[in-house]
Amino acid sequence: MANDHEHNHEHKQRKNVINRLSIIEGHIKGVKQMAIEGRDCPEILLQIAAIRKALDNTAKLILTDHMENCLVNAVHEGNEDKVLSDIKKALDNFIR
Template sequence: MEGHVRGVKQMAIDGSDCPDILLQIVAIRKALNNSAKNTFTDHMETCLVDAVHQGNEQEVLLDIKKSIR
């Protein structure tokens, strides 16, 4: 993702066509969305399960709700 962002910055500096820049921005958004999904899945499979076993699932659920907002 970092490389894509640098690439978009350079494309703007170089005066690349707007549709080409927008296409790269869409790719960055997709990568960010996939990263968020993976992080959320990992959180559900580890942190939430641990919280249920430790009896503090309400706190973890509250944190999840905050991050979704």
């Protein structure tokens, strides 16, 4: 994916986010294998629910990291309007 925004500051939770996404990726592959094997639908749905919860928790971590780093940095640099606009747009896309 192309990245229009280059950050000039550290995201403290970046490694944690990447690790969580790797675990989720493995979980998805496991659920796909369950579907290939014809496992019971309730089992598959339970695993999908677990993946959704893991994704939501990862999104919360990203949002928290953003608030603690990007927003604070924006205030120091005087561009809080742009950052607030970006976070509102991101939230609109995430929460539909």
